[in-house]
Every structure is written in structure tokens, then in C-alpha cells.
Amino acid sequence: MSNITVCVRFRxxxxxxxRDHGDGICIRSLDAETFTFKDExxxxxxxxxxxxxxxxxxxxxxxxxxxxxxxxxAVNGINGTIITYGQTGAGKTYSxxxxxxxxxxxxxxxxxxxxxxEIFKNIKFSEDTSKYMVRLSMRSIWRK
Ligand SMILES: Nc1ncnc2c1ncn2[C@@H]1O[C@H](COP(=O)(O)OP(=O)(O)OP(=O)(O)O)[C@@H](O)[C@H]1O
Numbered sequence: 001m002s003n004i005t006v007c008v009r010f011r012x013x014x015x016x017x018x019r020d021h022g023d024g025i026c027i028r029s030l031d032a033e034t035f036t037f038k039d040e041x042x043x044x045x046x047x048x049x050x051x052x053x054x055x056x057x058x059x060x061x062x063x064x065x066x067x068x069x070x071x072x073x074a075v076n077g078i079n080g081t082i083i084t085y086g087q088t089g090a091g092k093t094y095s096x097x098x099x100x101x102x103x104x105x106x107x108x109x110x111x112x113x114x115x116x117x118e119i120f121k122n123i124k125f126s127e128d129t130s131k132y133m134v135r136l137s138m139r140s141i142w143r144k
């Protein structure tokens with residue numbers, strides 16, 4: 001895998017979206033890396049990523065593919081960054097934190113709590129006598 005992994009995630013339609021636009025979706029899955037998008041003129045475009053997470057994907061799927069390799073590097077002293085990008089309501093916060101960072105069912109926990117848990121689990125069970133210093137920062141960048 002290259003040093004940069006780029007994935008796309010589709011969230012389920014909200015009840016308002018279903019009410020306003022019905023169930024019709026313009027995305028057709030081809031495989032775990034490729035989907036087609038049909039625009040309003042019915043033109044079809046194909047897009048490929050390192051992984052496509054369709055609307056049924058679980059938080060754990062995203063974590064295992066995307067974040068776990070970064071955590072494994074981090075405990076070996078290799079920095080890593082996770083960036084979520086998308087328009088408002090696309091699901092960035094849900095993917096990073098889960099439905100709520102404070103009260104959250106295990107299955108819905110987002111990347112951030114999973115990453116923190118795994119880093120400290122690794123440190124706790126590391127056999128050598130190394131000292132670890134963990135630095136983690138989060139930024140939100142938006143345009144009005
Ligand atoms: N994969 C998902 N499964 C179920 N619900 C989701 C998923 N992704 C997002 N949602 C829901 O969609 C809504 C919008 O998601 P979220 O708040 O994460 O968007 P956002 O990209 O962070 O938006 P903003 O940029 O405005 O902060 C929320 O109600 C969230 O719970």
C-alpha cells in the first residue's frame with residue numbers, strides 16, 4: 001500500500017432526503033474499489049479509490065482498513081494523519097467520532113476513540129522498556 005490511502009464513504013440517506021427525493025440513488029457499486037455515478041443527464045462516470053465504503057459499512061470496517069495501519073506505525077514512531085473531507089452533512093464527524101463522542105455504543109464508535117484505545121493498548125502491552133510520548137491533535141477546517 002502507498003503512503004497515502006484515499007477512500008470514499010457513502011452514508012445512508014437521511015429520512016428527510018428519502019422524503020424529499022425518494023430512495024433513488026445515483027451510485028452503483030462495481031466492487032470494493034470502484035463505483036459508477038450517474039449524473040442528472042444520465043451520463044455515467046466511474047471512480048476508483050483504495051477502498052469504497054458503501055452505506056452498509058461499519059465503523060469497524062473503516063477503522064481496520066484505514067486507521068489500524070496508521071496506529072501500528074504510530075507505536076513504532078512513524079507519524080500518521082487522517083483527514084476527512086466532504087460537504088456539510090457528508091458524515092465526517094460520524095466517521096471520526098461516531099454518533100456522539102460521549103455516549104456511544106461500541107459498534108458505532110468512530111475512528112478517534114478506536115485509535116486512542118489501540119495506541120494505549122499497544123503501549124500497555126509493549127514488552128520493551130521504551131518510553132512513549134503520545135501527541136494527538138485535531139483540527140476542523142471549514143469555509144463559510
Ligand atoms: N455512516 C453513517 N451511518 C449512519 N448515519 C450517518 C453516517 N454518516 C453520517 N451519518 C449521519 O448523518 C448526519 C450528518 O453527519 P455528520 O454530522 O457526521 O456530517 P459532517 O460531515 O460532520 O457535517 P458538518 O461538516 O456539517 O459538521 C448525522 O446525523 C450522522 O449521524
